[in-house]
Amino acid sequence: MFYNAVKTLVKGFYYSRFKVRVIGEDRIPATGPVLICSNHSSEYDPPLIAINVKREMSFFAKSELFKIPVLGFLISHLNAIPVDRGKGDRAALKKSVEKLKEGNMLLIFPEGGRNKSGTLKDLQQGASFMAVKSGAAIVPAAIKGNYDRKKGITLIFGKPIDTKALTEQGKNRKEITEILREDINNLLISETIT
Numbered sequence: 001m002f003y004n005a006v007k008t009l010v011k012g013f014y015y016s017r018f019k020v021r022v023i024g025e026d027r028i029p030a031t032g033p034v035l036i037c038s039n040h041s042s043e044y045d046p047p048l049i050a051i052n053v054k055r056e057m058s059f060f061a062k063s064e065l066f067k068i069p070v071l072g073f074l075i076s077h078l079n080a081i082p083v084d085r086g087k088g089d090r091a092a093l094k095k096s097v098e099k100l101k102e103g104n105m106l107l108i109f110p111e112g113g114r115n116k117s118g119t120l121k122d123l124q125q126g127a128s129f130m131a132v133k134s135g136a137a138i139v140p141a142a143i144k145g146n147y148d149r150k151k152g153i154t155l156i157f158g159k160p161i162d163t164k165a166l167t168e169q170g171k172n173r174k175e176i177t178e179i180l181r182e183d184i185n186n187l188l189i190s191e192t193i194t
Contacts, residue, residue, distance in 0.1 A: 002077050002078075003077070003078055003079065004056075006074075006078060007050065010047050010051050011052075014048060017149070018147050018153055019148070019149055019150070020048070020152065020153055020154075020155070021152060021153070021154045021155070022052045022154075022156075022157075023154065023155070023156045023157070024156055024157035025052060025054075025157055027139065027158065027160060028053060028054075028055070028139055028157055029137055029139075029160060031103065032103055032136075033100040033101065033102075033134050033135060033137070034055075034100075034105045034106070034136055034137050034138075034139055034160070035105075035106050035107075035108060035131050035136045035137070035139070036049060036053070036057065036105065036106070036107045036108070036138075036139045036141055036157075037108050037110050037123075037127050037139070037141065037180055037184065038107070038109060038140075038141035038142065038143060039109070039111065039115065039120055039141075039142055039143055040109035040111055040113070040114050040143075041114055041115055041116050041118075041143065042114065042116075042143075042147060043114070044147050044153075045109070045143055046107060048143065048155055049107055049141065049155065050107065052155055053105070055105050056105065057079065057105040057107050058079040058080070058096070058099050058105070058106045059079065059080055059081070059106065060080070060081050060082075060083045060092065060096075061075050061080040061081070061083070062082075063082040063083060063084050066080075081095050081096055081099070093126065093129070093130065096130050097133045100133075100134035100135075101135075106130070108126065108127050110123040110124055110126065110127045110177070110180065110181075111123060111124070112124045120181065120184055120185050120188060122181070123177050123181045123184075124177075125173045125174060125177045127177070128176040128177045128180065129173055131163040131176070132163055132167055132173060132176070135163070135164055136163065137160040137161060137162060138160065138176075138180055139158065139161075140157075140158040140159075140180055140184045141155065141156065141157050141158065141184070141187070142155075142187035142188045143155055143156075144156065156187045156190075158183050158184070158186075159183075161176070161179060163176060166179070
């Protein structure tokens with residue numbers, strides 16, 4: 001209830017302030033464990049994805065944000081998972097795998113932080129680790145453009161990656177991460193998406 005109320009308010013703000021275009025939202029599985037993995041260049045990115053997905057999702061947030069009175073309350077009620085950045089936070093990884101095994105959806109930015117270069121960096125293997133451990137599908141996503149009224153921002157969802165099938169074919173986490181990187185990169189550089 002709270003999640004959906006906040007989502008409606010934020011969606012109203014985004015669509016009144018920015019020119020937003022969304023492609024491929026029908027590619028996101030309606031049920032089961034799903035990891036949405038996207039490039040990340042702005043603090044506006046997480047809400048952009050959350051408001052354009054029908055399902056509730058969890059996401060990672062820096063643990064220090066939970067200590068800020070109003071913000072901490074807000075993000076904890078919006079399914080945020082606290083993570084200690086800069087170190088391998090096993091508790092956050094364990095919690096995320098548990099949420100996925102329960103059939104939930106999780107948003108992750110596998111570059112490991114914001115990247116304003118316009119070129120996708122090498123991805124960390126956390127997403128493929130969580131997907132393999134939980135059996136989750138990975139949906140690659142790309143955010144293109146600018147958060148303004150004139151040029152606009154485009155959010156593109158790609159075809160889900162079946163990590164179970166890839167694991168059965170003998171693909172390891174590094175290889176799955178490379179497939180994900182290629183998929184996100186293709187979404188970023190493609191001029192037309194079908």
